[in-house]
Amino acid sequence: MASTAHAVWSAASTTDRIRLHPSPSDSKIPSRFDSKLRLDGGVVFTGLCTNSDGRWIGGRIECVGTNNSGSVMGGLSNDVVTKDSPTLPKPLTSTDLSNSIAEGSQLRVAYQGVRGAYSESAAEKAYPNCEAVPCEQFDTAFEAVERWLVDRAVLPIENSLGGSIHRNYDLLLRHRLHIVGEVKLQIRHCLLANVGVKVENLRRVLSHQQALAQCENTLTKMGLVREAVDDTAGAAKFIASHQLQDTGAVASATAARIYDLNILAQDIQDDSDNVTRFLMLAREPIIPGTGRPFKTSIVFSLDEGAGMLCKALNVFSSREINLTKIESRPLRKRPLRASDDSSNGSQYFDYLFYLDFEASMADQKAQNALRHLKEFATFLRVLGSYPADISMS
Numbered sequence: 001m002a003s004t005a006h007a008v009w010s011a012a013s014t015t016d017r018i019r020l021h022p023s024p025s026d027s028k029i030p031s032r033f034d035s036k037l038r039l040d041g042g043v044v045f046t047g048l049c050t051n052s053d054g055r056w057i058g059g060r061i062e063c064v065g066t067n068n069s070g071s072v073m074g075g076l077s078n079d080v081v082t083k084d085s086p087t088l089p090k091p092l093t094s095t096d097l098s099n100s101i102a103e104g105s106q107l108r109v110a111y112q113g114v115r116g117a118y119s120e121s122a123a124e125k126a127y128p129n130c131e132a133v134p135c136e137q138f139d140t141a142f143e144a145v146e147r148w149l150v151d152r153a154v155l156p157i158e159n160s161l162g163g164s165i166h167r168n169y170d171l172l173l174r175h176r177l178h179i180v181g182e183v184k185l186q187i188r189h190c191l192l193a194n195v196g197v198k199v200e201n202l203r204r205v206l207s208h209q210q211a212l213a214q215c216e217n218t219l220t221k222m223g224l225v226r227e228a229v230d231d232t233a234g235a236a237k238f239i240a241s242h243q244l245q246d247t248g249a250v251a252s253a254t255a256a257r258i259y260d261l262n263i264l265a266q267d268i269q270d271d272s273d274n275v276t277r278f279l280m281l282a283r284e285p286i287i288p289g290t291g292r293p294f295k296t297s298i299v300f301s302l303d304e305g306a307g308m309l310c311k312a313l314n315v316f317s318s319r320e321i322n323l324t325k326i327e328s329r330p331l332r333k334r335p336l337r338a339s340d341d342s343s344n345g346s347q348y349f350d351y352l353f354y355l356d357f358e359a360s361m362a363d364q365k366a367q368n369a370l371r372h373l374k375e376f377a378t379f380l381r382v383l384g385s386y387p388a389d390i391s392m393s
């Protein structure tokens with residue numbers, strides 16, 4: 001039996017701080033509880049109160065939080081009782097039903113952007129029938145998973161035309177989530193405008209900076225001034241809500257439908273093969289398998305020295321493990337290092353290397369490769385071992 005606490009936030013955002021208190025005071029909220037964002041901005045929590053040895057003892061869950069403007073909000077569940085409890089359970093009321101997580105099995109998946117963003121389509125492709133939860137920023141999507149507001153996050157990591165989404169590489173390390181899957185999505189951009197607006201009326205175009213980069217040639221030929229915003233669908237929503245007559249948006253056909261915009265041009269990306277790879281992130285890693293193609297993503301750093309990166313890559317090539325991606329990012333807290341030979345005054349940049357390889361961590365070869373790498377890497381973390389998306393290979 002689960003207890004449900006309900007609090008309505010006037011301006012809910014996934015950055016609101018929420019604490020859960022068990023009651024009576026000797027009980028504990030178990031580490032696993034469910035939370036669900038409601039459309040009206042409310043948050044519903046369901047969980048069991050257990051005692052210190054994990055036995056359910058009834059009680060209630062209190063949920064306290066502050067919203068963006070700092071006001072304290074709260075909600076308290078009904079009492080729930082064990083069979084030895086002196087109080088009898090109350091019959092369910094219609095209010096209980098509307099507060100409960102009836103569709104509790106539906107996965108909640110955070111993505112960055114507003115409705116109609118490509119990331120929303122990626123979330124739906126990765127988890128059909130999921131509830132896709134829009135987030136303002138990439139960080140918010142990570143935090144929403146960490147705070148149990150959602151179950152997964154789906155984030156773009158690289159695009160076949162625009163390259164890597166560096167911000168998300170940095171966030172993978174800053175947060176402690178695990179990569180549990182990948183999904184590749186064909187990106188087909190459209191030029192959108194308000195009804196009645198013609199191509200020749202347009203002076204500027206808004207979109208996500210990656211989307212603008214993917215349409216570089218087309219937009220240059222059209223002579224449009226480009227302006228970057230948070231996401232493609234956000235650009236569509238903005239021109240629609242402000243009824244702009246001289247500004248278009250680069251976004252999906254889905255966004256055109258949602259925001260009642262006209263499609264002035266279709267497939268405006270510079271190459272028809274425009275694919276974005278998204279990662280699925282969760283609080284817990286999945287158990288790596290061997291029955292199907294798996295990928296593993298790691299991040300490591302190395303000491304300075306001739307051939308160090310070559311030595312690191314060799315731990316894979318010598319075991320015939322195929323690498324699919326390598327990305328280097330500055331090592332933030334130690335970006336520069338003075339040369340050992342300080343007499344010449346030279347400094348080196350220090351890097352983190354992100355590597356994807358085609359093997360499962362259940363595979364002995366992969367374990368041996370990482371054991372070998374660990375012998376000389378100054379830092380090593382496995383970000384996840386997950387089934388490869390082979391749908392577009």
Ligand SMILES: O=C(O)C(=O)C[C@]1(C(=O)O)C=C[C@@H](O)C=C1
Pocket residue numbers: 112113116117118119120156159165187208210211230231232233276
């Ligand atoms: O703005 C969106 O619609 C997104 O989902 C973001 C994003 C990205 O960050 O690369 C995703 C896919 C496309 O490559 C363009 C933009």
